[in-house]
Amino acid sequence: MDATLFLNQLFNGFSVASLYLLASLGLALSFGLMRVINMAHGEMLMLGGYLAWMTLLVVPGAAGIILAIPVAFVGAAAMGGLIQSTLIRRLSARPLDTLLATWGVSLILQQGARDLFGAVGVEVRAPDWLSGSIALAGVTIPSARIFIIAVAVLVLGSLALLLLRSRIGLLVRAVNQDRMMAAATGIDVKRVDFTIFCLGAGIAGLAGVMLALLGPVTPNVGQSYIIPAFLVVVMGGLGSIVGTTAAAAILGLFSALAQIFVDVSVAQMLLLVFVVLFIQVRPQGVIAVRTRALDV
Amino acid sequence: MSDPTLLQRVSKALPWLLLVLAIVAPFALSAYDLNLLARFMAMAILALGIVLIWGHGGILSLGQGVFFGIGGYAIAMHMKMADLPEGELPDFMLWSGQESLPFWWAPFASPTFAIAAILFVPVLVGSLFAWAVFHRRVGGTYFALITQALALAFATLIISRQDVTGGFNGLTDFYGIFGVGLSSPGVPAALYWLTLALLVASYCGVRLLLASRFGMLLRAARDGENRIRFLGYNPTPFKVVAFAIAAMLAGIAGALFTLHAGVVSPALIGVVPSIEMVVWVAIGGRYSLAGAIVGALLVNIARDAVSSAFPELWLYLMGLLFILVVTLLPNGLAGLVASKRA
């Protein structure tokens, strides 16, 4: 095997893993708290992408990219908050129904984007310092991918800090461990749900900005990342950030390295087979939480 | 018990009336409408399987399109091969420069093999897949997400292997089945009756299964998997068998649909169509077999009416249907009828 190709794909794998991570962190956080998956989460990526595009129309250049990040975060978080408070909260005891209802939201958002921005998609012109590449030990690495990895690490770091050091983090961990007990001690569980849901949607919006740097933003851009992100959640273990990060890294690297030998479509099938095989070994996910509850 | 009210009498007689109407439909409907009705009835067979696994088993599959596709492609491959003179290749393979027939195409020339494949490949794939997930006690939301990934992977694989699968365009241009032309006089009506007969048989079969102890255990596993485990039952085989039966029904549905539609393609079996199949049942009523048939027919008729005129509108409508049915009418139309009757 060609060493350069291997190194290239290895690096690619890390940037794919970063995108999977950004796309799945919000899913995993809310799943840990509420046991529900928002199928419209992919559309938060899409929304982030379009918001980045619009920001760059107003403020072109490097400043635009920097500005696009908070804009996409806030926009997606607001949309997430709307979905959570109007729909998901009403269905919280019915996880499968939540899947279906939020899928309905996803369809509407996609079609809405198609009507507003067209089906073809829009291009974000990355500033020069992001569209170049860096040569390192014979491997050319696109700058945009380095930027994406850096952003993912930064987001992960801030999230860890937030969960471990802040008051809201303490509340989240409490609700995560025992929802009823947390509610009984006077924690406003619904408010914690809402906050975390917005935060997760915001992170996905941020991931949308990264997607915009890699290629055109289309109405179904979220769909191509969301299904691997679902698999990350399946593999990560219930509500565990460490597990989600490890799962995103494993699946990102697996998918990129598999593409050395097979094409994208076969790699996708192999990814699924890999997850099913992984379940055989560790059905509780990468990070297992041993619980005493009868029905999880 | 007092005298049955008029409403009760009507609702008792209605299914039989509809069945009679369905039987005589070929004499009353235009060829085009009959063909549509036959397609939708084929889809209703798949919907029965969703009631079995989702309503009574609590297993949400977002990948039924995969099994529908296996059935559809199996019959399509047979029809492609059956039309072919010895040693020649199907048209699309020639166009994409394929030089020899892939080994896994050859046996589909045999009608027996094709029928066996329609019935048993979905069962095999479905039970292996379901067993691998369920025996490790992974289920619920996780299972739904994994089945969706399966639907995506399956459709993508077919699209990317243009030279041996027909790719995005799928397989089409069939001339006949088992030696008779698909459009020869009498054949469409015969295929329609075949579909109707299989729909009625599937309905009776699933109904019997749900009334048996198997159905009781399936519902018990849905409501409390651990409860039945502590009564000494292993819930896994019950869920796996239900899933395999639903897969088989989906395969039969796919084969019949392909016969009527004259085409099978990834656009009919991927992520979006797979989840649409669930909405038929959600609207009809997830616990009700009759509701599932009605739901499959109604949604497809509506889809046909709306999407030919306003294709964009259909997606909004479907999105809205999902949200409204699930939040306001979790038992679907069947639940509405039951509450009126009570």
Add this chain to the structure above:
Amino acid sequence: MSSSAVADLLLSVDGVTIDYSGFKALDNFSMTLQRGETRVVIGPNGAGKSTLCDTIIGRVRPSSGRVLFRGEDISGLPEQAIVGRGICRKFQAPGVLPTLSVRNNLALAARKDRRWWKSMGLGIPAAERATIDEVLETIGLAERAGDEAGALSHGEKQWLEIGMVVATGAELLLLDEPTAGMGPAETSRTAQLILGLGASRTVLVIDHDMSFVEQLQASVTVMHQGKFLKQGSIAEIRADAEVAAVYLGHAA
């Protein structure tokens, strides 16, 4: 120990430790049960009583130690296999199947052959129907046989679940707080029910309610912090200073 006592040994929990990442719910715990015996396990909250049941029935796997049933090691078997060998458990929260009728709840429990391909039939075999009717009488729910189990009162659900455990024909019954949420009248009915099960069954009861324990006239095992503390008749346990200290929260 006499040789007949060895022959009559039904269950032995042998030095079992259950470790929840550092917290030892059971700590080198041992106990034995003779055939036909009724035993009550008491202890303060968190003493490990429910974990003991979990371990016997296979819900949790011991980090060390073994569980022997009829002389065979059953630790590590899946739950349904352990139930198949003749142990059945009633959970703390009523574990009936709410959407099935009372009769069907018992029918599932009374089923002799639990393999899936034997479940395709519609009817209930005569022998199983006889068991069901008998249990319905025992638990006093014969008149409610056709009702959905979800519609029963709390106490009736508890009795139904005891009935289900009995209907399985298991030799060892584990009853985890069978009187939880019951008033005094219901509690003594439950005690009568358990006493009426007869000598063919071995029963392990977990409960807090001392009046209930007294009605059962059984010997008592006291647990504390996952460890074995004392065993004896109820009078002996009442008089024990160490047990009193544990219940009053003093360090022993």
